[in-house]
Amino acid sequence: MHRTESSFRRHPGSGSLRRFSFRRKPTRESISEPTSTWSFNSVDHEWQLLREDGAQIQLVYNKSEHIPLKDFAAEIRGGKDIKEFILSALVLLDVQDTSVWDLLEIILRRIKHTSIRNNESSSGLSSPVLNAATTMINNTVSASAGGHRETLNIEEIKKVVFVNDRVRILAKTLQATTTTESNWTYDQSWLAIMCTSPSILKRHVAIARLKNPCNLGRNCQEARFIVFILSPMKEKGTKNFLETGRTFATIFADIELRAKLLKATTQEEFISIIDKHTDNLMEQQRTQTRNSLPDASDDINSNPDMLKVKTYYCPILYDMYMDLTRRLPHYLSDFYDIFNTHRGSQKVLSTAVFLYFACLLPSIAFGVLNSQVTNDQISVPKAVASQCLGGLFFSIFSGQPLIVVMTTAPLTIYVKDFICNYSTPACKHYDEYWKLRRTNKNVTFNFTDDTLDEPCARDSSLLYILLTLGTVWLGTFLYKFKQTPYLTSAKRELLTDYALPVSVIIMSLIGSVVFKQINLQSFSVDHEHLFVMVRLKSVTFKQIIATGFLGFSLSLLMFLDQNIAGAIVNSPANKLKKGKAFHIDLFVIAILNGWLSLFGLTWMHGALPLSPLHVKALADTEERVEQGHIQSVIVKVRETRLTVLLSHILIGMSLFMRDILKQIPMPVLDGLFLYLALTSLDGNQFFERVTLFFTEQAAYPPNHYIRQVPQRKIHLFTLLQLLQLIILCFLGFSPILYCKLVLPIWLVAMVAFRYGILPKIIAKKYLRALDQRL
Numbered sequence: 001m002h003r004t005e006s007s008f009r010r011h012p013g014s015g016s017l018r019r020f021s022f023r024r025k026p027t028r029e030s031i032s033e034p035t036s037t038w039s040f041n042s043v044d045h046e047w048q049l050l051r052e053d054g055a056q057i058q059l060v061y062n063k064s065e066h067i068p069l070k071d072f073a074a075e076i077r078g079g080k081d082i083k084e085f086i087l088s089a090l091v092l093l094d095v096q097d098t099s100v101w102d103l104l105e106i107i108l109r110r111i112k113h114t115s116i117r118n119n120e121s122s123s124g125l126s127s128p129v130l131n132a133a134t135t136m137i138n139n140t141v142s143a144s145a146g147g148h149r150e151t152l153n154i155e156e157i158k159k160v161v162f163v164n165d166r167v168r169i170l171a172k173t174l175q176a177t178t179t180t181e182s183n184w185t186y187d188q189s190w191l192a193i194m195c196t197s198p199s200i201l202k203r204h205v206a207i208a209r210l211k212n213p214c215n216l217g218r219n220c221q222e223a224r225f226i227v228f229i230l231s232p233m234k235e236k237g238t239k240n241f242l243e244t245g246r247t248f249a250t251i252f253a254d255i256e257l258r259a260k261l262l263k264a265t266t267q268e269e270f271i272s273i274i275d276k277h278t279d280n281l282m283e284q285q286r287t288q289t290r291n292s293l294p295d296a297s298d299d300i301n302s303n304p305d306m307l308k309v310k311t312y313y314c315p316i317l318y319d320m321y322m323d324l325t326r327r328l329p330h331y332l333s334d335f336y337d338i339f340n341t342h343r344g345s346q347k348v349l350s351t352a353v354f355l356y357f358a359c360l361l362p363s364i365a366f367g368v369l370n371s372q373v374t375n376d377q378i379s380v381p382k383a384v385a386s387q388c389l390g391g392l393f394f395s396i397f398s399g400q401p402l403i404v405v406m407t408t409a410p411l412t413i414y415v416k417d418f419i420c421n422y423s424t425p426a427c428k429h430y431d432e433y434w435k436l437r438r439t440n441k442n443v444t445f446n447f448t449d450d451t452l453d454e455p456c457a458r459d460s461s462l463l464y465i466l467l468t469l470g471t472v473w474l475g476t477f478l479y480k481f482k483q484t485p486y487l488t489s490a491k492r493e494l495l496t497d498y499a500l501p502v503s504v505i506i507m508s509l510i511g512s513v514v515f516k517q518i519n520l521q522s523f524s525v526d527h528e529h530l531f532v533m534v535r536l537k538s539v540t541f542k543q544i545i546a547t548g549f550l551g552f553s554l555s556l557l558m559f560l561d562q563n564i565a566g567a568i569v570n571s572p573a574n575k576l577k578k579g580k581a582f583h584i585d586l587f588v589i590a591i592l593n594g595w596l597s598l599f600g601l602t603w604m605h606g607a608l609p610l611s612p613l614h615v616k617a618l619a620d621t622e623e624r625v626e627q628g629h630i631q632s633v634i635v636k637v638r639e640t641r642l643t644v645l646l647s648h649i650l651i652g653m654s655l656f657m658r659d660i661l662k663q664i665p666m667p668v669l670d671g672l673f674l675y676l677a678l679t680s681l682d683g684n685q686f687f688e689r690v691t692l693f694f695t696e697q698a699a700y701p702p703n704h705y706i707r708q709v710p711q712r713k714i715h716l717f718t719l720l721q722l723l724q725l726i727i728l729c730f731l732g733f734s735p736i737l738y739c740k741l742v743l744p745i746w747l748v749a750m751v752a753f754r755y756g757i758l759p760k761i762i763a764k765k766y767l768r769a770l771d772q773r774l
Helices: 076-086 098-123 127-134 153-163 241-250 255-263 266-292 302-314 315-330 333-340 344-373 380-396 409-413 426-439 449-453 458-479 488-499 497-512 541-569 582-598 611-616 640-662 668-681 685-694 702-706 710-735 740-761 762-770
Strands: 004-010 016-023 034-040 046-051 089-097 142-147 148-153 177-178 184-186 191-195 204-215 223-232 619-626 630-635
Touching: 004 668, 016 762, 034 449, 046 266, 076 241, 076 702, 089 266, 098 153, 098 204, 098 223, 127 426, 142 449, 148 153, 153 191, 177 409, 191 241, 204 241, 223 710, 241 255, 241 266, 255 266, 255 685, 302 409, 302 488, 333 344, 333 640, 333 740, 344 488, 344 497, 344 640, 344 702, 380 409, 380 582, 380 630, 380 710, 409 541, 458 488, 458 497, 497 640, 541 611, 541 740, 611 619, 611 640, 611 668, 685 710, 702 762, 710 762, 740 762
Parallel strands: 089 204, 191 223
Antiparallel strands: 004 016, 034 046, 142 148, 177 184, 204 223, 619 630
16 A cells, blocks of 8 residues: 555635645555566477466467469469369358357368268268267268378367467468558458368368357458368469468459358358359459450550551561661660669679670680581681671660570581590500500400500590589589578679689689690681681572572571570560560571671571570569479569670670680580570479479479469470470481481471461460460
């Protein structure tokens, strides 16, 4: 009790004094401080904090995440799940209980009862035998499914639904929100509850309509509908608890459906309403998809005069005009706007250095092959000069400057066969000679002593393999270094940007300095004049006719490769802003190759995988996690002409360093090709679909084609692509004479197969999803 003090005050109008009392305010010292106790729980192996009244204090982590509504028109599992579960789902109408714990008790017991009944019908057991068996277990039901047993333990599942025994907060829920311009609120009339169990072999769905609104927590205080999803822990990505919950949450988010379900009087009517609503929703989404507006960047113009020009006069000029209207306003900004972006100057430098090595070294490698097959008519310096001039010309006059042009393997394969023999006759004679010398046997050989003077260079073969694989390993290690926790973020990004030049320089020094005593294969460079016009007067009429047929086949190859490179660069996933220019780029390529042919220089076109790697080098990316899968997503790309321009200026300057270029070992060039091939697999859909053959279904990534295309159709599409790739490799590497000349024709046949025959094997809607790049 606080001390009471007295005081006196004279009453107004009288001379008497009145006595009154007051209570003094409690002081800080007089307030009792609350106490708490720390204790260690040996069962859960964690510390506990207890208040003096016995209450336990715990930490709860909450995370909210946006989940898109189900696309029933595109995602195949949406309609299938509704049709599959709505007929077999447990439907409870006008449930009286208002406690979440009691509601789950009712739902789980009904699921248990349904499982027992299904087990009875599938196993053929009589009712008395089954009842005798079920009385021996408590809250547990086991059902046979495919030779495995499904165990449903009610108490265990109820524990999984909540955070823990003491904190009865639902662990996994789906709920709708209502958003206006000023605020947002939760839709508190329904709730989807989800949980997983390792003992469950198939998914279970239960829908309960409450007789009176139920308070299920802070964000759901007047629930009338409960959707309960019970799923196995290991399930395919499109069938897991979240995707199943998203399916039912999408239809229950519609207030019109919930209003109809409140009026349903029987379970059959309740199920029929959901079934009809789903059918109407699927049809509505399909209709809107068919009537969706075209892409704003497509070559479609609403001007009737321009459409008339395209249709009746000259469609080629019209298409080029449309390319110019898109790209010409951005031409000047292609040279300076990159410096207005974050780390723009650093990206220009790192990407230019990357392109310098990525274009120069393949040019040298292809130049070596062309030099061998043409008797030095197309030498290595000519290949480098061709790359320099072609890159500069395309970077200045092209419509899409992110495309990198160079001579490619198909162009080289068109005129050259590959051979590298490890076992030579000299090595066989060498082994036989020294084997007999060690055993002191006298054997007469059918070769002279000059054969033994020929070097058996197995040490160079071993070093060749080490340098090739070392270049690949070091390059990929540095390329992936930004995903490691080492160093700072800026230094990791720097090492990733310079992965290719660093690996090439280090492995070249190792091959030419550390192992200089080992003779490695090198290439020769001449100092003759590079720009000598070919002697057209010496060409006969028959040769012109013959080269016309060969030129037609070669033009098909260039046309396809150039457009494929352009399509990948202009993919919507790259988020480019300045538009595409397929027709202008193809026109520039035609002029460029005609000009190069006059001087006997190597042809070139849009290169893969260098063009998409150029886009990645100029892009800002971020890692996003979706259902446990990490995906690298491009945020923005710096569209500029400077990187290709600067890199090819450096390539031109390299012609003055021919003796230094000779020191680059050939295995490093081969390792460069492998590095470019491996890094290009990042985000390659075909490679991802091939890996699905060896991937567990529960680990499938949540890609758009996984959601929209049946698994069998995906595998069939991939198998057909693999077959086409095998035929393509056979034509490219076949020793059969003139077989390589069929390579471009086969590429055209593949396009015809895709649009003419494949739609009869796989539905067009599935092909659109597989072709789509998001």
